Amino acid sequence: MQRRKYKKHKRPGSTGKNHWNWSHGNATKLTRQEQADTNCRLRYLCDMAIHGGFMSQPTKFIGRPPKDYVKPDFNNFWCWVYVLIKLDKLQK
Secondary structure, three states: OOOOOOOOOOOOOOOHHHOOOOOOOOOOHHHHHHHHHHHHHHHHHHHHHHHHOOOOOOOOOOOOOOOOOOOOOOOOHHHHHHHHHHHHHHHO
């Protein structure tokens, strides 16, 4: 015997702030991009501090790395230049 499918009833005006799952509205594309930029900047600063000996190796970063993050090889001079340019752009 098949289970009957019940029709969902319409909830008028249930979009945006009136939606029952609306929590805060702060998860916009702009705020997510700002959070990714901050995360990328912190990762580069931590990499520089670890290479310079100012900081010990952290066990693990929480979450996946941002799209813009590339693990730098600080033995190469151009990696230093790249990281400093990225930090300057992300700071603004």
